[in-house]
Amino acid sequence: MLEARGLTKEFNGFLAVRDVDLTVERGTIHALIGPNGAGKTTCFNLLTKFLRPTSGKITYDGRDITAMSPTDIARLGLVRSFQISAVFGEMTVLENVRVALQRQRGESYDFWRSDRTLNQFDGDARRYIDDVGLSEFVDHRAAELSYGRKRALEIATTLALEPKMLLLDEPMAGMAQQDVELISVLIRRISEGRTILMVEHNLSVVADLSDKITVLAQGEVLEEGDYETVSKSPKVIEAYIGVDHE
Structure with missing residues (x-):
């Protein structure tokens, strides 16, 4: 449903996102996670065209949207939310x-x-x-x-x-546990017949909802797979807690 190839964003010599490949399968809930400063928000803004990539290609539902505006892709059915309600x-x-x-x-x-x-x-x-x-x-x-x-x-x-596809930017940010449970149930319900990509810090939510997870670190894809796979990855453990478990 959504695919990025070689996605890169440079800010005055700093590579915030570097050569990211990402494939979101139709009808799935896909999570984009990573420690602070991993490049998640920049990547999300590139995918939704609020930032222009320095290089790379973005395809949505078989159509190249790399040069399109946020308004135009929203009309195609690719719609996002923001961290602030x-x-x-x-x-x-x-x-x-x-x-x-x-x-x-x-x-x-x-x-x-x-x-x-x-x-x-x-x-x-x-x-x-x-x-x-x-x-x-x-x-x-x-x-x-x-x-x-x-x-x-x-x-x-x-x-x-x-929308055919929803992109949710930290839907649980700032919520009490009761509200987290409410929105988790809601996301599961509205995912029927739709594709969802979400950036989310709450790993218990990610574990519960996600079919597939992409982990970013320092602007690059560190690991990808289901929750069991990424949670046991030594590279992911090291990125999150700063300890080498290899």
Whole structure:
């Protein structure tokens, strides 16, 4: 579904990502992990085109997207979330999802349209809200939600864009354990029929959700495989805790 070959990013002589090869199989949950400074965020931003690669090629669903913009690839069904929850706090849960659905009208998001005009989107909006377990909060202002539920709302607005593939940037960041469990269940549920690539620090979440894991260190691929394989790798153990176990 998503493939990178020779992906490299240089910042003023510093190689943040070096010759990374990555293949995300269709219909899987793939995790991108690594210690601090490994290049995960840079790699993620390259894949979603928020950064331009210095060299390399990115293919999505059989199409070369290396030179495309984030907006253009989102229209192809490759949609990402961000580390910081991005919802409209003064809008209700329903209104937040309805904004995402307004793309069906074309290019305009029509904040000034009457409710009567926008009510046509309510049925679909409620369906996505139900998918993420927020039905009882449909008329609540987004600002009133807990952090975990704000993340769930963000995922609902992402689903409203009808993505073929979701890229989740640290979906568990800053969450209490209760919210982590909530979002883990949600990611598992929405993965049916979709492909997911996520950057995540919580290794218990990675172990529970991921079909395949790519470990980065110092901008390069260190190890790849299922959780059992990468967790037992001496190279991965050394990268994370700084001890050579070979």
